[in-house]
Amino acid sequence: MHLPGYVNNVATPFFVTGDPMIYASDVLIVLTLVAIVFVLTYFKKWGWLWREWITTVDHKKIGIMYLIAALLMLFRGGVDAMLMRTQLALPNMRFLEAEHYDQIFTTHGTIMILFMAMPFIFAMFNIAVPLQIGARDVAFPYLNAISFWLFFFGALLLNLSFVIGGSPDGGWTSYPPLTEWPTDPGPGENFYLLALQISGIGSMATGINFLVTILKMRAPGMTLMRMPMFCWSVVGASILIIFSFPALTVALALLMIDRLFGAHFFTMLQGGNPMMYVNLFWVWGHPEVYIVVLPAFGIFSEVVATFSRKRLFGYASMVASIMAIAVISYLVWLHHFFTMGAGPGVNSFFAISTMSVGIPTGVKVFNWLFTMYQGRIRLKLPMLWAIGFIPNFAIGGATGVMLAVAPGDYQYHNSYFLIAHFHQVLIGGVVYGMLAGMYYWWPKMFGIILNERIGRWAFWVFNIGFYVCFLPQYELGFMGMTRRIYVYPAGMGWTALNLISTIGAYLMGIAFVLIVWQVLYSIRFPERDVTGDPWDGRTLEWSLPSPAPHYNFARIPTVTARDAWWAEKEARRRGEDVQKELRPLEPIHMPNNSGRPFILSVCFFIGGFGLVFEWYWLAILGGLGVMLCLLLRSLETNTDHYIPVEEIRRTEAALGRL
Amino acid sequence: MSLAHEEVLSTPSSDVPVEYSTEDGALKIFGFWIFLATDLILFACLFTMYQILHINTAGGPTEQELYDVPGFTAETLILLVSSFTCGLATLEMRRGRRSASMGWLVVTVLLGLSFIFLEVREFVDYVNRGATMQRSAFLSSFFTLVGTHGCHVSLGILWMLSILYQLGRRGISAMTARKIFIVGLYWHFLDVVWVFIFTVVYLQGVM
C-alpha cells in the first residue's frame, strides 16, 4: 500500500526506516529483548515470572508493576522532552526534522498523561488503598489484573509505533480535521486511537473497582469520615474516572470510525463538525487533570500529617474541597477552547466556573500549611517533595486563573505561557506528589528505605531544574512563542530564554538518573525497615510488617478513630492493653491467580494492532479471543481458595507478629 | 460495614434473595450499577453527537424521508415487553423456580432477536436507499447511536444464552442468581436507552 504524503522518513507502512535514531532504537530494543530473554532463561525465572507476576491478582504486586511501568514511561517521555528541548535550545537548529519533532511532542504528551501519570496514580491506589482501609484486596481482584494488563498492552501498542508504522503526529489532543485520514493517512494516528482506547477500558475498570472497594470494604468501625485522606482523594478521582472516561471513549471511537470507515463526524465535508471532537475530548480532558492531581493531594495530606506529627488540619473541609473539586471540574471544560468563540455567555460561564476551582484548592493549600504550623517537622524525602510542591502549585494555580480569564486567554492561548502553566501544575502537582508517595510507601512495598542522601540530591537538582526550565517559558509565551513550533529564527529575542530552559530540562534529566541511581544503590546497600512503621505513621498500612503478607491482615482490625494506627499507638503509650481480646485466627478467603487477564489483554492488543493496520481478519481474531476469554471466565466456578489457619500462623510467626 | 469475600450474609432458608446471599454477589451488583453509570455517560455523549449533527444532512436523505413510524413503534413495543419478561425471569429466580426463570429468559432472548432482526432490516433498507453512514454527518451519528445500542442488545443476547446454559447445568445458586439479576439490570437499562432513542431520534425526526 502506498501512502502518499506521509512523513518522509517512513518508506514502507510497516517498519519505520530512514532515521539513524530509529535504527539505533531498533538495535537497542532487540538487544534489550535478547538480554531479558537470556537473563530469564539463564536464571530459570520464566516460571517465577508467570506464577508470581503475570498471573497475580494481588493488589500489592499489581501496584509494583504499575510503578515500574510508570517509571519506564517517565523515562521514555522524558527522553522525548530532552530531544525537544535540544532542538529548541538554539535558533535554526537542524537536530530534528519537522515530522520527527511532531511525532515526539505527540508521544511525549500522550505518554506523560496516559501512560505515566495514570499508571503512577494507579500504583499508589493499589499499594495503599486496601491497606489503609483494612481490607485484604480490592473488591474485584481479577478485574484489577485485567486493568493492569490492558494498560500495559495499550502502552506497548503506542510505543510500538516508534519502530513499526510510524508514531502519531497530531499532538496529544489529536484534533481533527488534521487527524482525519485525508490529512494524516497511515497507521500513526490509529496507534494513538487504539492504544488510548484499550488502556482507557482498563482505567474505567480501575475507577469502578476502587470506588466499590472503598465504599463497601472498609474495616468495621471505619466510617467514611474516619478514612485516611488519601482514600478520600481516591474516591474523588474514581468518581471522575467513572464519569469522564466514557466521553474519551466516544471521542476516540468516532474519530476511528471516521478514519477507518469514512464516516463524517469531524470532517469538514458532508456536515461534519470537528469542534465536537474538541468538545468531547475536553469533557474527559479537564476532569482527567483532576483525576491525576487529586491522588497527589491525598498523598500530600498523608505525608504532611505524618512528618509534622500532627493530625491533618481541617479534615472535614479537606473532604468537602475534594468533592467540590470533583464536581466543579466537570463544569469547566470549555476553557480549553475559549478561542473557538462560542459567545460571551458561554465563555463567561466557563471562565467563572474555572476560577471557582481555585477556592477549594486554596482551602487545601491552607490546610497543609496549618497542619505544618507548630508541627514537629521532619524533612524526610516525602516531606521534601511535599514542601517543594506548595510554591509550585501556588504559581501554577495563579497562572491558571490568568488563563481562565477568557479575554486574556485569547492572548495566551497555545503559547509557551500555557505550556509553562500546565507543566507547573502537572509536574509540580502530580509528579512531585507521586514521587512523594513513592518514597513514602517504598518501605511498605519492598521492606527497604531509599537512600536519603542521594534522594536529597535528586530533589534539589530536580526542583532547581524545574524552575530553570519552566519560568523562562512563561516569558517566552508573553514574547509570542507558540507551542509545537520546531524551529525559530535568530533575532526574536527568544534565544537566551530557550537555552536556559533547555539547561533546566537537562537538570531534571540528571535528577531522574539520580533517582535511578538511588534505587540501585538502596538495593545494593539496603537500609531495612524491620518495624513496618519507619515514619511513625498514622494510618493502618503502618500497622503491618513491611512488606505486608499477601493476605494483608491476619485479623481484620476494628477501627475506633481517625488515624487508627496512631490512636492505637497512643493508647499503648498510655499503657492501655489494646490487644486484650485477641480473636482466634480464621481461614482467609483469597482469589486464585489467573493467567486469563494477561491472555485477554493480549487478545485486545492483537485486535488493536489489526485495526491499526486495517487487517480486519486480525482484528476479528482478536475480538473473538476477547469474547472467548470472557466466556471462559463466566463459566469458571473455582475462582478462589482458603488459606488455612496453620499457614497464617506460620507466616505471622516468621514475621514476628504472633 | 466491612464485608470480606467469604462472608455469607444470610442462610439460604431466610427470606433474602439468593443473589444477595453472599458478599461477592452484593459487591458485584453494586459494581454493575456503577458500570451502568459509565454506560449512561457513553450514551449521553452519543446522543449529544446526534442532536448536534442530525440537521447536517449534506443534501442527503433526511429524517422524515427515512424513519418509518410502524417500524420503530414495533421495535419499541418489542423491547418494552422484553423488559417485562426479563423482570419476570428475575422474579421467578427469586422464587427458586428454575424452569420458569429459564422460560422467561428464553422469551426475552427471542424478543431481543426479533428486535435485532427488525433493526438490521431497517439498516439494510436505509443503505439500499443510499443512506449510508458515509453519506452525511446526520447518518454517521444515526448509525453510530442506534448501532451502539444494537450492539449492546446483541451482547446481552449472547450473555443471556451463556447464563441459560449455566442455569441449565447448575440450577439456581448464589452465582447464577447474581448473573440473572445483573443481566436483568443490563437489559432494563438498554430499554431505557431505547426509550430515549425512540424519543430523541425517531419521534423528533417525524415531528
Next chain:
Amino acid sequence: MSSEHHEELRGFHGIHRGFPWSHVVGLVVSLVLTFAALWLVQAHAMPHGLLLAVILVLAVLQIVVQLFFFMHFLESYGPRYHVTSLALAFVFTVCIIAGSLWIMTFGGEQTY
C-alpha cells in the same frame, strides 16, 4: 468473620409469591407513556419546542418506571451508594448534554 456487622438488605420487602401485579403495572404504564408520546407527535398536539420538552419528560418517566418496577432500585446492603452514584451520573449526563448543546450551537443553529 464475626457477624456483628451484618446488615439487613434495605428496600427489600420479602420474596413476592402471588401474581406479579407490580410488573404488569410497570409494563402497562410504560406502554401508556410510549403511546402517549407517539400520539402527541402524530397529532402535532402542540408547538415544536413544547412538544419536544413534553415527550422528553415522558421518556424520563419511563426511567422511573424501569428503576422502580423492574430494577429493584432501592435494594442494597448498607447505605444505598448506587442510588447516590446514579443520581450523580444523571446530573453529569444533563451537564454534558445541556453544556455541549449550549456550546456547540454558537452562532445559531446552522446546517452545513
